[in-house]
Amino acid sequence: PGAADHSIPFRTIADAYRLEEALRELEQSEADKIRVAIVGGGYSGVELACKLAERLGDRGRLRIVEMGDQILRASPDFNRDAAMKALSDRKVWLDLETRVANISADTITLAYRDAEDVLPVDITLWTVGTKVSDVVTTLPLAKTERNQLKVNTKLQVVSRPDIFALGDLAESFDATGQRVPSTAQSTFQQAQYAAWNIWATVNHRPLLPFRYQHLGEMMTLGMDNATLTGMGVQLDGPMAHIARRLAYLYRMTTLDHQIKVGLNWIAKPVRDLLSL
Template structure:
């Protein structure tokens, strides 16, 4: 790379932001540090594993969504807020909001995905995804309106029996209490099918304890304003519902799928082991947009943990290519899985550890505190966690 080399990172999720932060820490030679630009449509980074805590108001939005300007202060990384409207791979230009052009020498695609809610008739109109800060705010408002209406019961359907669906259902049960009538709709034979047995069994216990119904081997046929049609073994039932949350599927943005880059049948970008897009020496792909595999040839899950690990390799390889060092092949290391199961309850499984209940709840919080992007934010959030019980006690 020349002295004026430029690295452009599209997407400020776990993959994009942590790549930028890691790049800013490398020992670049005098004057050789590139211009690093991070682009995201939001002004805030979202620590998505803690998004569920907003439902029960265990955490506040500022704790899990600090501004990029605050995170990137004193790092030398430039932040550009806006929606990327075009990427010209050959000209090496990224266009933001139709009129802002950013030139690059190296490009990192970390745009993530979105939850498709147009698969089933009525889902686009009546189902809520739960993936962004705005999704959480919208859900909070819907819950507030339902609670203020003072119904005898609030009927909620959560579509998808994976981690997101189970965590959502348990947090909703904790918030709604006896008023809640919650069901998880899963097309497979069991919830959390790819999870460790310990996590699955602990989750099933939590669902049963919270009286959360499991509709297994069940498909959603249609949504209406106040009902959901479910298909089970050829039979269709129409069930009244106040709120439907959609947690299944991952859709890659058209911005990425229309690029002249190799893709698999799902639109994921095919990459080399070093995270470079196949056929390119200037474009990296990480996170939900990358068709990535572990050492055994199995596809890695689309999780924050994977994107976090990829960011280290991506940053290293960008630095290595600039300093004539060898590029590293990505090696995914499963560090275990954590899941919140309501208030003061969670489960952790991995690296020989199995924890559930309040101890797992505390451990999960502390692990995520350590993963927050900057030391300053870690200290601010940690101090708030310590002092909040005292504030509540004094104000009671």
């Protein structure tokens, strides 16, 4: 109760602007502490906690509330361990096996086993769960209980082979029968298959069943810290941060975009130094 009215979701650009505005108001206030509760110990919650802890510094009092017995349940052990260390170094409190009983404008009620605690809070961030776009929910197409579109291995919507769907708006299984995770990595791979299959449909060529290949996992754990695993490599710290940025730069669609983003990354430290 209270999540819809008193927490800030973290899914869209509008949510990010809303969080930024709330942070600026608190930073400009005379409060000696800025208390932030982050609901969800998944990728978004952990990455957000690390960056907010660095931004708020000694004024920050951050906690992650997670119903499970560990954060990043689907993450490799190496990345989870690196994340635990990053959170500990930044003094982020972990409430594991804990559920949110209630959220008000300035408190959060946490339930652990048979006890409940009411804690003061300035911002509550809600990072758990994904919501399918309202546009998708209104489409007269086959859907799952979570309103995701049902697709076959060729990414065609069930009963509508002329429509292709990918990403987290669709429940997808690949050619081997494994469920495709709702991640940017899998969506990027699906896009290549979807593009080919659309072309193949138009030109009466055989369609390709999607095959997901897990290439590894990268996480940001602060302004200049990250962790990554994949292709036989395990890396954390500043070098992982650089490797992660280079990987994202490589994945950008055009050379012009790559140059603009790369130059912005190079120039940002200089701008920050000049603004001091």
